[in-house]
Amino acid sequence: MTENNNSETSNAKPSSFKAHTPISRRSATAIVKTSLSTMSPSQTTVSKSVMPIIRDRDSGSTDINNPDDQSTNKGNPGNSKHSNSTHSVNQRKTGQILRIHHLNCGTMCPACQKLINGYGSWKKPARLVCHCLLLETTLGLILVDCGFGSRDVQNPRGRLGDTFLKLARPTLDISETALYQIQALGYAPEAVSHIIPTHLDLDHAGGLSDFPHAKVHVLEAELLQIVQPDMRDLLRFRSVQFEHQPQWVVHSLSQSQAQQPWFGFDAIAPITALANDLLLVPLIGHTKGHVGVAVRQGKKWLLHCGDAYFHHSQISAQPRMPPGLKFFEKLVQTYAKPRIANLARLQQLALHHGDEVSLFCAHDPQELMRYTAS
Numbered sequence: 470m471t472e473n474n475n476s477e478t479s480n481a482k483p484s485s486f487k488a489h490t491p492i493s494r495r496s497a498t499a500i501v502k503t504s505l506s507t508m509s510p511s512q513t514t515v516s517k518s519v520m521p522i523i524r525d526r527d528s529g530s531t532d533i534n535n536p537d538d539q540s541t542n543k544g545n546p547g548n549s550k551h552s553n554s555t556h557s558v559n560q561r562k563t564g565q566i567l568r569i570h571h572l573n574c575g576t577m578c579p580a581c582q583k584l585i586n587g588y589g590s591w592k593k594p595a596r597l598v599c600h601c602l603l604l605e606t607t608l609g610l611i612l613v614d615c616g617f618g619s620r621d622v623q624n625p626r627g628r629l630g631d632t633f634l635k636l637a638r639p640t641l642d643i644s645e646t647a648l649y650q651i652q653a654l655g656y657a658p659e660a661v662s663h664i665i666p667t668h669l670d671l672d673h674a675g676g677l678s679d680f681p682h683a684k685v686h687v688l689e690a691e692l693l694q695i696v697q698p699d700m701r702d703l704l705r706f707r708s709v710q711f712e713h714q715p716q717w718v719v720h721s722l723s724q725s726q727a728q729q730p731w732f733g734f735d736a737i738a739p740i741t742a743l744a745n746d747l748l749l750v751p752l753i754g755h756t757k758g759h760v761g762v763a764v765r766q767g768k769k770w771l772l773h774c775g776d777a778y779f780h781h782s783q784i785s786a787q788p789r790m791p792p793g794l795k796f797f798e799k800l801v802q803t804y805a806k807p808r809i810a811n812l813a814r815l816q817q818l819a820l821h822h823g824d825e826v827s828l829f830c831a832h833d834p835q836e837l838m839r840y841t842a843s
Protein backbone atom coordinates (compact mmCIF):
# COMPACT_ATOMS: atom_id res chain seq x y z
CA MET A 470 0.00 0.00 0.00
CA THR A 471 1.10 3.45 -0.77
CA GLU A 472 0.77 6.81 0.81
CA ASN A 473 1.51 10.03 -0.92
CA ASN A 474 3.63 12.15 1.35
CA ASN A 475 2.00 15.49 0.81
CA SER A 476 -0.80 14.42 3.13
CA GLU A 477 -2.88 12.95 0.37
CA THR A 478 -3.28 9.28 0.98
CA SER A 479 -3.68 6.90 -1.88
CA ASN A 480 -3.86 3.14 -1.82
CA ALA A 481 -1.63 2.10 -2.20
CA LYS A 482 19.64 -11.68 -8.26
CA PRO A 483 20.22 -14.04 -7.08
CA SER A 484 23.59 -15.46 -8.13
CA SER A 485 25.45 -18.44 -6.87
CA PHE A 486 26.32 -18.23 -3.24
CA LYS A 487 28.13 -20.25 -0.69
CA ALA A 488 26.49 -22.36 1.91
CA HIS A 489 26.71 -20.82 5.33
CA THR A 490 29.90 -21.51 7.15
CA PRO A 491 30.26 -20.80 10.86
CA ILE A 492 31.26 -17.21 11.46
CA SER A 493 34.57 -16.55 13.11
CA ARG A 494 35.86 -13.29 14.58
CA ARG A 495 38.61 -13.24 11.98
CA SER A 496 36.31 -13.81 9.02
CA ALA A 497 33.77 -11.23 10.18
CA THR A 498 36.50 -8.64 10.52
CA ALA A 499 37.86 -9.58 7.14
CA ILE A 500 34.48 -9.21 5.54
CA VAL A 501 34.09 -5.65 6.73
CA LYS A 502 37.72 -4.73 6.11
CA THR A 503 37.36 -5.92 2.57
CA SER A 504 34.13 -4.02 2.29
CA LEU A 505 35.75 -0.84 3.48
CA SER A 506 38.69 -1.22 1.16
CA THR A 507 36.44 -1.42 -1.86
CA MET A 508 34.42 1.71 -1.11
CA SER A 509 34.20 4.58 -3.54
CA PRO A 510 36.56 7.57 -3.15
CA SER A 511 33.91 9.60 -1.35
CA GLN A 512 33.73 6.86 1.21
CA THR A 513 37.44 6.26 1.53
CA THR A 514 37.28 8.40 4.63
CA VAL A 515 35.41 5.52 6.13
CA SER A 516 38.10 3.00 5.42
CA LYS A 517 40.88 5.05 6.96
CA SER A 518 39.25 4.88 10.31
CA VAL A 519 37.01 1.90 10.80
CA MET A 520 34.48 3.81 12.89
CA PRO A 521 34.70 7.49 12.00
CA ILE A 522 32.24 10.29 12.35
CA ILE A 523 30.27 10.07 9.17
CA ARG A 524 29.04 13.41 8.05
CA ASP A 525 26.64 13.53 5.19
CA ARG A 526 29.22 15.02 2.91
CA ASP A 527 31.59 12.18 3.73
CA SER A 528 29.13 9.42 4.10
CA GLY A 529 27.91 9.31 0.57
CA SER A 530 24.49 10.69 1.13
CA THR A 531 23.64 11.90 -2.28
CA ASP A 532 24.57 15.34 -3.50
CA ILE A 533 21.51 16.10 -5.52
CA ASN A 534 23.15 19.04 -7.24
CA ASN A 535 26.00 16.95 -8.52
CA PRO A 536 25.12 15.65 -11.98
CA ASP A 537 28.02 13.23 -11.78
CA ASP A 538 26.48 11.46 -8.84
CA GLN A 539 25.11 8.41 -10.63
CA SER A 540 23.40 7.12 -7.55
CA THR A 541 21.20 10.19 -7.66
CA ASN A 542 19.96 9.70 -11.16
CA LYS A 543 19.98 5.98 -11.67
CA GLY A 544 16.44 4.74 -11.43
CA ASN A 545 15.35 7.84 -9.63
CA PRO A 546 11.60 7.89 -9.12
CA GLY A 547 11.55 11.50 -10.28
CA ASN A 548 13.35 10.60 -13.47
CA SER A 549 12.37 7.13 -14.50
CA LYS A 550 8.99 5.79 -13.64
CA HIS A 551 7.48 9.19 -13.02
CA SER A 552 9.16 10.86 -15.92
CA ASN A 553 6.59 13.64 -16.04
CA SER A 554 7.18 14.49 -12.40
CA THR A 555 8.08 18.05 -11.58
CA HIS A 556 10.46 16.79 -8.91
CA SER A 557 13.58 16.97 -10.99
CA VAL A 558 16.61 16.10 -8.89
CA ASN A 559 18.81 18.68 -10.54
CA GLN A 560 16.42 21.48 -9.78
CA ARG A 561 16.25 20.88 -6.05
CA LYS A 562 18.60 21.84 -3.31
CA THR A 563 16.96 19.56 -0.81
CA GLY A 564 15.54 16.12 -1.18
CA GLN A 565 11.90 15.30 -0.88
CA ILE A 566 9.95 12.21 0.04
CA LEU A 567 7.32 11.78 -2.64
CA ARG A 568 5.53 8.62 -1.60
CA ILE A 569 5.61 6.08 1.21
CA HIS A 570 4.85 2.37 0.78
CA HIS A 571 4.26 -0.01 3.69
CA LEU A 572 5.52 -3.45 2.68
CA ASN A 573 5.53 -6.87 4.30
CA CYS A 574 8.92 -8.31 3.37
CA GLY A 575 8.53 -11.60 5.20
CA THR A 576 5.79 -13.56 6.92
CA MET A 577 6.61 -15.85 9.86
CA CYS A 578 4.27 -18.45 11.32
CA PRO A 579 5.61 -19.64 14.69
CA ALA A 580 3.51 -22.07 16.73
CA CYS A 581 0.48 -20.96 18.76
CA GLN A 582 -1.49 -17.96 17.60
CA LYS A 583 -2.80 -17.30 21.12
CA LEU A 584 0.63 -17.15 22.73
CA ILE A 585 2.17 -14.95 20.04
CA ASN A 586 -0.60 -12.83 18.52
CA GLY A 587 -2.72 -12.73 21.68
CA TYR A 588 -5.92 -13.89 20.00
CA GLY A 589 -7.35 -16.90 18.21
CA SER A 590 -6.41 -20.54 18.63
CA TRP A 591 -3.87 -22.38 20.76
CA LYS A 592 -3.40 -24.86 17.92
CA LYS A 593 -3.20 -22.61 14.87
CA PRO A 594 0.10 -21.01 13.94
CA ALA A 595 0.67 -17.36 14.69
CA ARG A 596 1.34 -14.76 12.02
CA LEU A 597 4.10 -12.16 12.19
CA VAL A 598 5.23 -9.82 9.44
CA CYS A 599 8.36 -7.88 8.53
CA HIS A 600 6.95 -4.37 8.20
CA CYS A 601 9.26 -2.30 5.98
CA LEU A 602 8.97 1.14 4.42
CA LEU A 603 9.81 1.95 0.84
CA LEU A 604 10.26 5.68 0.29
CA GLU A 605 10.10 7.12 -3.19
CA THR A 606 12.24 10.24 -3.00
CA THR A 607 14.01 12.67 -5.27
CA LEU A 608 17.22 10.90 -4.20
CA GLY A 609 16.04 7.52 -5.41
CA LEU A 610 14.35 4.78 -3.41
CA ILE A 611 15.07 4.38 0.29
CA LEU A 612 14.26 1.23 2.24
CA VAL A 613 13.66 1.24 5.98
CA ASP A 614 14.37 -2.38 6.98
CA CYS A 615 14.40 -4.96 4.22
CA GLY A 616 13.15 -8.22 5.72
CA PHE A 617 14.17 -11.46 4.03
CA GLY A 618 15.90 -11.34 0.66
CA SER A 619 15.86 -13.48 -2.45
CA ARG A 620 18.95 -15.36 -1.31
CA ASP A 621 17.24 -16.26 1.97
CA VAL A 622 14.36 -17.68 -0.05
CA GLN A 623 16.69 -19.69 -2.28
CA ASN A 624 18.99 -20.99 0.44
CA PRO A 625 17.09 -20.84 3.73
CA ARG A 626 19.22 -23.33 5.67
CA GLY A 627 22.47 -21.73 4.65
CA ARG A 628 21.31 -18.16 5.15
CA LEU A 629 18.97 -18.41 8.15
CA GLY A 630 19.95 -21.63 9.93
CA ASP A 631 17.88 -24.60 11.08
CA THR A 632 17.03 -23.26 14.54
CA PHE A 633 15.46 -20.07 13.22
CA LEU A 634 13.60 -21.97 10.51
CA LYS A 635 12.10 -24.39 13.05
CA LEU A 636 11.07 -21.72 15.53
CA ALA A 637 10.01 -18.79 13.34
CA ARG A 638 8.75 -20.87 10.39
CA PRO A 639 9.08 -18.13 7.75
CA THR A 640 7.01 -18.69 4.62
CA LEU A 641 9.88 -17.40 2.44
CA ASP A 642 7.71 -16.33 -0.44
CA ILE A 643 9.78 -14.67 -3.17
CA SER A 644 6.92 -12.25 -3.89
CA GLU A 645 7.30 -10.80 -0.39
CA THR A 646 10.93 -9.78 -0.86
CA ALA A 647 11.62 -6.08 -1.23
CA LEU A 648 13.39 -6.87 -4.50
CA TYR A 649 10.30 -8.46 -6.01
CA GLN A 650 7.96 -5.74 -4.76
CA ILE A 651 10.21 -2.95 -6.00
CA GLN A 652 10.45 -4.56 -9.43
CA ALA A 653 6.66 -5.00 -9.43
CA LEU A 654 6.39 -1.23 -8.95
CA GLY A 655 8.44 -0.80 -12.10
CA TYR A 656 11.81 0.08 -10.60
CA ALA A 657 15.19 -1.50 -11.10
CA PRO A 658 17.02 -2.77 -7.99
CA GLU A 659 19.63 -0.07 -8.65
CA ALA A 660 16.99 2.57 -7.89
CA VAL A 661 17.49 1.80 -4.19
CA SER A 662 20.13 4.31 -3.13
CA HIS A 663 19.93 3.99 0.66
CA ILE A 664 18.85 1.34 3.15
CA ILE A 665 18.28 2.06 6.83
CA PRO A 666 17.90 -1.16 8.80
CA THR A 667 16.59 -0.73 12.34
CA HIS A 668 19.19 -3.37 13.27
CA LEU A 669 21.05 -6.26 11.69
CA ASP A 670 19.15 -9.34 12.85
CA LEU A 671 18.54 -11.88 10.11
CA ASP A 672 14.88 -10.95 9.61
CA HIS A 673 15.79 -7.29 9.03
CA ALA A 674 19.00 -7.54 7.01
CA GLY A 675 18.39 -10.50 4.68
CA GLY A 676 17.36 -8.22 1.83
CA LEU A 677 20.57 -6.15 1.91
CA SER A 678 22.29 -8.46 -0.57
CA ASP A 679 19.61 -7.76 -3.19
CA PHE A 680 20.79 -4.14 -3.29
CA PRO A 681 24.59 -4.30 -3.08
CA HIS A 682 25.08 -0.78 -4.47
CA ALA A 683 22.89 0.88 -1.81
CA LYS A 684 24.44 2.72 1.11
CA VAL A 685 23.51 1.06 4.38
CA HIS A 686 23.18 3.38 7.37
CA VAL A 687 23.85 1.95 10.82
CA LEU A 688 24.96 3.11 14.24
CA GLU A 689 28.55 2.35 15.08
CA ALA A 690 27.50 0.05 17.92
CA GLU A 691 25.35 -2.01 15.55
CA LEU A 692 28.11 -2.56 13.02
CA LEU A 693 30.60 -3.47 15.75
CA GLN A 694 28.50 -6.53 16.49
CA ILE A 695 29.37 -7.72 13.00
CA VAL A 696 32.97 -6.48 12.88
CA GLN A 697 34.01 -7.44 16.40
CA PRO A 698 31.38 -9.92 17.52
CA ASP A 699 31.34 -11.36 21.03
CA MET A 700 30.16 -14.91 21.59
CA ARG A 701 26.51 -13.90 21.70
CA ASP A 702 26.84 -11.85 18.53
CA LEU A 703 28.40 -14.83 16.77
CA LEU A 704 25.34 -16.88 17.54
CA ARG A 705 22.89 -14.13 16.69
CA PHE A 706 24.00 -12.46 13.48
CA ARG A 707 24.34 -14.31 10.17
CA SER A 708 27.65 -13.38 8.60
CA VAL A 709 26.55 -14.96 5.33
CA GLN A 710 24.02 -12.14 4.93
CA PHE A 711 26.89 -9.63 4.82
CA GLU A 712 29.25 -11.50 2.50
CA HIS A 713 28.32 -9.22 -0.38
CA GLN A 714 30.17 -6.44 1.47
CA PRO A 715 27.52 -3.80 2.10
CA GLN A 716 28.47 -0.15 1.65
CA TRP A 717 28.21 0.72 5.31
CA VAL A 718 27.69 4.30 6.37
CA VAL A 719 28.39 4.46 10.08
CA HIS A 720 26.78 7.01 12.38
CA SER A 721 27.70 7.82 15.94
CA LEU A 722 25.39 9.79 18.17
CA SER A 723 28.14 11.14 20.39
CA GLN A 724 30.11 12.52 17.48
CA SER A 725 27.44 13.34 14.98
CA GLN A 726 27.12 16.93 13.89
CA ALA A 727 23.77 16.09 12.39
CA GLN A 728 22.37 15.34 15.82
CA GLN A 729 19.07 16.97 16.71
CA PRO A 730 16.35 16.52 19.31
CA TRP A 731 13.09 14.93 18.23
CA PHE A 732 10.15 14.82 20.68
CA GLY A 733 12.68 14.52 23.50
CA PHE A 734 14.63 11.72 21.80
CA ASP A 735 18.13 12.05 20.41
CA ALA A 736 18.12 11.84 16.65
CA ILE A 737 20.57 11.79 13.77
CA ALA A 738 19.89 12.92 10.22
CA PRO A 739 21.60 10.21 8.15
CA ILE A 740 21.10 11.98 4.82
CA THR A 741 21.64 15.74 4.79
CA ALA A 742 19.32 16.42 1.89
CA LEU A 743 16.50 14.80 3.86
CA ALA A 744 17.50 16.16 7.28
CA ASN A 745 14.03 17.58 7.91
CA ASP A 746 12.21 14.43 6.94
CA LEU A 747 14.25 11.35 7.87
CA LEU A 748 15.91 10.64 11.21
CA LEU A 749 17.62 7.82 13.07
CA VAL A 750 16.28 7.62 16.62
CA PRO A 751 18.51 5.41 18.78
CA LEU A 752 16.41 2.89 20.73
CA ILE A 753 19.10 0.72 22.25
CA GLY A 754 18.31 -2.54 23.99
CA HIS A 755 17.12 -5.19 21.56
CA THR A 756 20.58 -4.92 20.02
CA LYS A 757 23.53 -2.66 20.84
CA GLY A 758 22.84 -0.18 18.05
CA HIS A 759 19.13 -0.59 17.46
CA VAL A 760 17.38 2.48 16.03
CA GLY A 761 13.90 3.67 15.25
CA VAL A 762 13.50 5.51 11.96
CA ALA A 763 11.33 8.63 11.85
CA VAL A 764 9.85 9.64 8.50
CA ARG A 765 7.89 12.83 8.04
CA GLN A 766 4.59 12.35 6.30
CA GLY A 767 2.93 15.68 5.63
CA LYS A 768 2.34 17.33 9.00
CA LYS A 769 2.80 14.08 10.92
CA TRP A 770 5.62 11.60 11.50
CA LEU A 771 5.84 7.87 11.13
CA LEU A 772 8.18 6.12 13.59
CA HIS A 773 9.33 2.65 12.57
CA CYS A 774 10.28 1.22 15.95
CA GLY A 775 11.86 -2.00 14.64
CA ASP A 776 12.01 -4.52 17.49
CA ALA A 777 11.88 -1.94 20.28
CA TYR A 778 8.51 -3.53 20.95
CA PHE A 779 6.62 -6.44 19.39
CA HIS A 780 2.89 -6.05 20.03
CA HIS A 781 0.67 -3.02 19.48
CA SER A 782 -0.73 -3.19 23.00
CA GLN A 783 2.71 -2.45 24.44
CA ILE A 784 2.43 1.22 23.55
CA SER A 785 -1.18 1.52 24.67
CA ALA A 786 -2.33 2.82 28.03
CA GLN A 787 -3.04 -0.75 29.12
CA PRO A 788 -0.40 -3.13 27.74
CA ARG A 789 -1.55 -6.73 27.24
CA MET A 790 1.50 -8.49 25.92
CA PRO A 791 0.88 -12.10 24.78
CA PRO A 792 3.01 -14.36 27.02
CA GLY A 793 4.87 -16.13 24.21
CA LEU A 794 5.90 -12.85 22.65
CA LYS A 795 6.88 -11.46 26.05
CA PHE A 796 9.15 -14.45 26.64
CA PHE A 797 10.73 -14.04 23.20
CA GLU A 798 11.26 -10.30 23.67
CA LYS A 799 13.21 -10.90 26.86
CA LEU A 800 15.11 -13.84 25.40
CA VAL A 801 16.54 -11.83 22.52
CA GLN A 802 17.24 -8.54 24.30
CA THR A 803 20.86 -7.43 24.52
CA TYR A 804 20.51 -4.77 27.23
CA ALA A 805 17.46 -5.07 29.50
CA LYS A 806 17.49 -1.68 31.24
CA PRO A 807 17.75 0.57 28.19
CA ARG A 808 15.26 -1.59 26.32
CA ILE A 809 12.68 -1.23 29.08
CA ALA A 810 13.42 2.48 29.46
CA ASN A 811 13.05 3.07 25.72
CA LEU A 812 9.78 1.13 25.67
CA ALA A 813 8.48 3.41 28.43
CA ARG A 814 9.52 6.45 26.40
CA LEU A 815 7.71 5.10 23.34
CA GLN A 816 4.59 4.55 25.45
CA GLN A 817 4.75 8.18 26.54
CA LEU A 818 5.32 9.33 22.98
CA ALA A 819 2.27 7.39 21.76
CA LEU A 820 0.20 8.64 24.68
CA HIS A 821 1.06 12.33 24.49
CA HIS A 822 1.94 12.82 20.83
CA GLY A 823 -0.24 10.24 19.13
CA ASP A 824 -1.75 12.95 16.95
CA GLU A 825 1.71 13.95 15.71
CA VAL A 826 3.54 10.62 15.54
CA SER A 827 2.25 7.27 14.29
CA LEU A 828 4.28 4.44 15.82
CA PHE A 829 4.60 0.89 14.57
CA CYS A 830 6.96 -2.01 15.15
CA ALA A 831 8.42 -4.49 12.69
CA HIS A 832 6.43 -7.65 13.33
CA ASP A 833 2.87 -6.80 14.35
CA PRO A 834 0.43 -7.75 11.55
CA GLN A 835 -2.39 -5.65 13.00
CA GLU A 836 -0.27 -2.52 12.89
CA LEU A 837 0.68 -3.22 9.28
CA MET A 838 -2.96 -3.59 8.43
CA ARG A 839 -3.66 -0.07 9.72
CA TYR A 840 -1.53 1.31 6.93
CA THR A 841 -2.40 -1.11 4.17
CA ALA A 842 -6.13 -1.70 4.57
CA SER A 843 -7.97 0.09 1.81
Ligand SMILES: [Zn+2]
Nearest residue numbers: 670672776831
Ligand atom coordinates in the same frame (compact mmCIF):
# COMPACT_ATOMS: atom_id res chain seq x y z
ZN1 LIG B 1 12.90 -8.79 14.18
